[in-house]
Amino acid sequence: MDIMNIKDRLQDALKKVEGFGEIRFGRREVFSLRLRNGIPETVNPIIDIGGSVEVLIPKHGWGFATFNKIEDIEPAVQDAIDASRAIIPDEPIELVEVEPVSTEVKDELDDDFHNHSIQEKYDLLVGYDSRIEGKDERIVERSLAYSEEFSDSFLLTTEGTDIFRSRSDAVIRCAVRARKGDLVQSAHKSYATRRSFGEIVNRNEMIDKVVQTALGLVESETVKGGIYTVVLNPDLAGVFIHEAFGHLSEADHIEENPQAQEMMKIGRKFGPEFLNVFDDGSVLPAIRGTIVYDDEGVRAEKTYLIKEGVLVGRLHSRATAAKLGEKTTGNARAQSSQHFPIVRMTNTAIEKGPHPAKNIFDGIKLGVYAIDAYGGQTQLENFSFSAGYAYMIRDGKIAEMVRDVVLQGNLFQTLANIEQVGDDFVWDSSGGYCGKGGQRVPTSEGSPHIRIKNVMIAGK
Amino acid sequence: MKILEKLEGKADKGEVFFVETTARSVTFKGWKIHSSHSSRESGFGIRVIVDGKIGTSSSTDLDDNTVDNVIENAITSAKFGENIELDFPKKTDVKTIDINDEKVTNAPIPTLIDYGSELMERMQKYRSDCDMEIGVSTTSYKIRVANTEGFDNEYEKTSFSMIGSLMRVKGNDIYMAWDYYDSTHLPEKTEDAVSRMVKRIDEIMQYADKIVEPPSAENIPVIFTPDGTLVLLAPLSQGVNGSNIYAKTSPIYDKMGEKIFDEKLSIFDDGLIDRKSASTPFDDEGTPKKRFPIIENGVLKNFVFDLMTARKSGYTSNGCASRSIFSPPQPNTSNVIVEAGDVSLKDMMADIKEGLMVESVLGLGQGNILSGAFSNPISTGFKIENGEIVGRVKNMAIAGNIYQILQNITAISSERKWFYGRFLSPYIRLDNISVVGN
Structure with missing residues (x-):
C-alpha cells in the first residue's frame, strides 16, 4: 500500500482531537538472512505497516493507540481520546511550543541495497563464511548475518507539522566462537551503512579480525585484577560515555529520580577542561543515530552535555523540556510508528581532544588497553563494563592479549580521572542499538582514544 | 482463500496463518491511574514448500499488491530454505470450546479502569508503606489457518487479565506480593476476581515484618x-x-x-x-x-x-x-x-x-x-x-x-x-x- 494514499484520512481523523494530537504512520520492509556454520537458518522477508495516535487533552494524561488497518484509524483516534480523558495527572503536562514544520527527509543512497538480489546477498555471506570455515580447528561456531530495513513514514500533528521520512539501513554481522580445551571464547563485529551496498561487500578485514580475536582469546590468560591506568579504544570509550553518562542526561530519567536530579545539576564539574561530550542527531552524511527530525517533529541538533569539563545540558522531549524549563533538543524517539516517543540519545560522543593519540601509551609502566565493548550494566553512578578483548601495556608499549577484562567504577570519579583525550576522533560503524523502556532504536557512539588513571579492573 | 489460490502452480504446498487482534490496557502506579493504551493489529504469515524446501514470509499490510509481494518473497526464501517434508493437516471438523466472551471485546477503557480502581481500593490498607502496580488488560483474537491440503478453519478468542502487586522497601529489605487473575471471560462479578487476588496478597503480606x-x-x-x-x-x-x-x-x-x-x-x-x-x-x-x-x-x-x-x-x-x-x-x-x-x-x-x-x-x-x-x-x-x-x-x-x-x-x-x-x-x-x- 502507498501510505500517502491515506494521509488525508489521517488528517481528517486528527480534527476530532481537542488539544494536542499526533499521528505517525509508516511502512517497513525488513529482510534478514543468517548462516550458522554455513547453513541458512533465517531467510525471512517481512512487510510491516502501521501507525499510532497520541493525544494530550489539556489537564489530562497522554492517550495512545496503535493500528494498522485503514478502517481502524477512527476507532484508534477515539481510543486515544478516551485514554487521555481517563487520566488526570497531579501536575498538568505542558509541551514546549515549536514552529510547525513541513518537510521531507530522505536517506540518499549511492548504491541502493534494493538493487541487489537475495542471491547476491546470500552469496556474499557464503563467501565470508568460506574465509572462516576450515581455517582453524579451534573454531567451533561461525555465524554470519545480513539484514536490511527500508522504512517510509510520516508524522502529522494538530499544530500543522507534516514530515515525511525515508530511511534505509543495512548491517552485516559476524560472530565466531573458538574453543581450546574447556575454554570457549567468542568475538563479534558488525558494520552498518545507510549509504551503499558497496560498503557491505568489502568487509574481509572485519571478518579476519573477528577470527583473529577469537583465536587470540582462547590462547590468552585472564587479566590480573587491580587498579590500572587504562586506555580505551574509541568504540569502548563511546559505549562508556553512552551507557554510563548519556542515560543520566536523559531528562525523563532525571525528572522521575530525585537522586539523579541531585547528581545532574547544571554547572557541576564533571571532568578535566579538555573533556567535551555531545549528542547530535543531525550528523550528515547520515550515521546510525542520525534522525534530522525527532518523532515529535522537533529538529535534531548538536547538544553539548559536558563543555570544558562542566555539565551544561541534557536531552529532552517537548514535555520534559517544559517541565524543567529548558529548551527542546529533538531527542524524542520511537522504535517505530507504532511506539510512543520517549527521550533517547542519537549520536553521542566524546569530542576530539588535544592529546596526540600516537603518544597515548607513553609513560604507562603497567596498564591495560581495553578494546570494544561486550555489554555492561549501570546503576545510577556505578558502572560495570566488559571489554571485547584487551592487551596489557608494559613500559609504554602494547604487550600480551588478556581476557575477561571488566571495568568497574563510579562515573564521577572515572570522568575526573581522565588524563588524556586523543586527537583521533571516529564515529563507530557498528550496527548498534540502544534499548530503553521496551523500545530499541539505532544509535552511534563516537570518541577518540582516551586514557584514564586508577581504573578498577576485576579479574583473577 | 485467495492467497492459497495465488500459490497454485508456484508452490507444491502452502499454508496461511491470519491473525487479527484488538487489545486494551490500563496501568496504575503510585496509587493512581498511570497510563492507558489500545492496539489493533492484523497480519498474515505464509509458509511454502517449493522443490522440497521451505520458505517463509509475512506482512501486516493486507493490500492486494503487497500480498503478491509476500508470495514472491516466500518463494524466493524457499530457494535458500531447509529441505523438509511437512504434512499440513487435512480438512477436518474442529471442536468448539468456550473461549470467546463478547463482553471482553466490548469492554471500553473506562470499564478496565473500574476493575483496576476496585482492586486498588481493596489494597489501600498498604498505602502507607508500599508502592503498588496494577495492570488490567483485554485482548480479542481472530485466528484463521488454511493450507493447500484442505484445512481452513477459524476461531475467535478473548482474554481478560489483571495483575496486582505491592512492593515494600524498608532500608535494604525489598518485599513483594502479587497475584494474577486470568481468564478468557470477564469475571461474573468484579468482586470474585478482586477478592481472590486480595486474599492471596494478604496471605503474603502478613509475613512482611x-x-x-x-x-x-x-x-x-x-x-x-x-x-x-x-x-x-x-x-x-x-x-x-x-x-x-x-x-x-x-x-x-x-x-x-x-x-x-x-x-x-x-x-x-x-x-x-x-x-x-x-x-x-x-x-x-x-x-x-x-x-x-x-x-x-x-x-x-x-x-x-x-x-x-x-x-x-x-x-x-x-x-x-x-x-x-x-x-x-x-x-x-x-x-x-x-x-x-x-x-x-x-x-x-x-x-x-x-x-x-x-x-x-x-x-x-x-x-x-x-x-x-x-x-x-x-x-x-x-x-x-x-x-x-x-x-x-x-x-x-x-x-x-x-x-x-x-x-x-x-x-x-x-x-x-x-x-x-x-x-x-x-x-x-x-x-x-x-x-x-x-
Whole structure:
C-alpha cells in the first residue's frame, strides 16, 4: 500500500482531537538472512505497516493507540481520546511550543541495497563464511548475518507539522566462537551503512579480525585484577560515555529520580577542561543515530552535555523540556510508528581532544588497553563494563592479549580521572542499538582514544 | 482463500496463518491511574514448500499488491530454505470450546479502569508503606489457518487479565506480593476476581515484618507452593520441547516410555479447557488441540511438538505449534496441568520440624535450565517449624537438578491453584534439595 494514499484520512481523523494530537504512520520492509556454520537458518522477508495516535487533552494524561488497518484509524483516534480523558495527572503536562514544520527527509543512497538480489546477498555471506570455515580447528561456531530495513513514514500533528521520512539501513554481522580445551571464547563485529551496498561487500578485514580475536582469546590468560591506568579504544570509550553518562542526561530519567536530579545539576564539574561530550542527531552524511527530525517533529541538533569539563545540558522531549524549563533538543524517539516517543540519545560522543593519540601509551609502566565493548550494566553512578578483548601495556608499549577484562567504577570519579583525550576522533560503524523502556532504536557512539588513571579492573 | 489460490502452480504446498487482534490496557502506579493504551493489529504469515524446501514470509499490510509481494518473497526464501517434508493437516471438523466472551471485546477503557480502581481500593490498607502496580488488560483474537491440503478453519478468542502487586522497601529489605487473575471471560462479578487476588496478597503480606532466622540445617524438607512449582516446570518444559528433541540437546530426548520421575507425578498438556488462556480448538498450524500426558505416573509419555520438530524427530505433531505474524511456528506447551495428590497441605506440613516453603525465586529460567539444573535466590520464601509457617526467610537460595530431585517426591497436595493463567499446580514437597543460606 502507498501510505500517502491515506494521509488525508489521517488528517481528517486528527480534527476530532481537542488539544494536542499526533499521528505517525509508516511502512517497513525488513529482510534478514543468517548462516550458522554455513547453513541458512533465517531467510525471512517481512512487510510491516502501521501507525499510532497520541493525544494530550489539556489537564489530562497522554492517550495512545496503535493500528494498522485503514478502517481502524477512527476507532484508534477515539481510543486515544478516551485514554487521555481517563487520566488526570497531579501536575498538568505542558509541551514546549515549536514552529510547525513541513518537510521531507530522505536517506540518499549511492548504491541502493534494493538493487541487489537475495542471491547476491546470500552469496556474499557464503563467501565470508568460506574465509572462516576450515581455517582453524579451534573454531567451533561461525555465524554470519545480513539484514536490511527500508522504512517510509510520516508524522502529522494538530499544530500543522507534516514530515515525511525515508530511511534505509543495512548491517552485516559476524560472530565466531573458538574453543581450546574447556575454554570457549567468542568475538563479534558488525558494520552498518545507510549509504551503499558497496560498503557491505568489502568487509574481509572485519571478518579476519573477528577470527583473529577469537583465536587470540582462547590462547590468552585472564587479566590480573587491580587498579590500572587504562586506555580505551574509541568504540569502548563511546559505549562508556553512552551507557554510563548519556542515560543520566536523559531528562525523563532525571525528572522521575530525585537522586539523579541531585547528581545532574547544571554547572557541576564533571571532568578535566579538555573533556567535551555531545549528542547530535543531525550528523550528515547520515550515521546510525542520525534522525534530522525527532518523532515529535522537533529538529535534531548538536547538544553539548559536558563543555570544558562542566555539565551544561541534557536531552529532552517537548514535555520534559517544559517541565524543567529548558529548551527542546529533538531527542524524542520511537522504535517505530507504532511506539510512543520517549527521550533517547542519537549520536553521542566524546569530542576530539588535544592529546596526540600516537603518544597515548607513553609513560604507562603497567596498564591495560581495553578494546570494544561486550555489554555492561549501570546503576545510577556505578558502572560495570566488559571489554571485547584487551592487551596489557608494559613500559609504554602494547604487550600480551588478556581476557575477561571488566571495568568497574563510579562515573564521577572515572570522568575526573581522565588524563588524556586523543586527537583521533571516529564515529563507530557498528550496527548498534540502544534499548530503553521496551523500545530499541539505532544509535552511534563516537570518541577518540582516551586514557584514564586508577581504573578498577576485576579479574583473577 | 485467495492467497492459497495465488500459490497454485508456484508452490507444491502452502499454508496461511491470519491473525487479527484488538487489545486494551490500563496501568496504575503510585496509587493512581498511570497510563492507558489500545492496539489493533492484523497480519498474515505464509509458509511454502517449493522443490522440497521451505520458505517463509509475512506482512501486516493486507493490500492486494503487497500480498503478491509476500508470495514472491516466500518463494524466493524457499530457494535458500531447509529441505523438509511437512504434512499440513487435512480438512477436518474442529471442536468448539468456550473461549470467546463478547463482553471482553466490548469492554471500553473506562470499564478496565473500574476493575483496576476496585482492586486498588481493596489494597489501600498498604498505602502507607508500599508502592503498588496494577495492570488490567483485554485482548480479542481472530485466528484463521488454511493450507493447500484442505484445512481452513477459524476461531475467535478473548482474554481478560489483571495483575496486582505491592512492593515494600524498608532500608535494604525489598518485599513483594502479587497475584494474577486470568481468564478468557470477564469475571461474573468484579468482586470474585478482586477478592481472590486480595486474599492471596494478604496471605503474603502478613509475613512482611516477620523475618525469621534461616533454618539451621541444610538438608531440610522444601515445599513448593503452586506458583513456586514453576522452578521445577520451567526446566521440564525446555526438556520436552520438540526443538531440543531433534537437536538432541535435551537430557531426556532418548528416554521416551521410561520412568524418569517419582510415580506420584503426572503432568498433562491440555489445550481444550474452557475459559483458559492457552486453550484453542487447533494450534497455529491447524493441528487439533487435545489433552495428552507429558508425564504419567513418573513415565515420560510425550514430548511437545509442532509439525517441523516432530518430523525431524520422527514423531507426529501433538498440536503445540505457536507462532506470531512475523515469526514462524515453534513448539510451546498449552495449559500445563499437574495432577493433584491425596494429601492435604496441612498434613504435608504436619511432620516438618524445620523446613522451607518456596513461593518465588529470582532469575527464574536463567542459567542452563535445559540440563534440568536450577539455582536461584529465593525472593519469597517461608520457614516452617513444627508444621506451621512461622515467618519469612531472607538471603537463601535453592539449587538442584529436576532429573534427580523429582525421582523422589515426598508428597503432592490435593489442593491446587491456577497461576499465570495457564498452569494448574498442587503443592509439592521434596526432601532432597539443596538449601543454602548466607
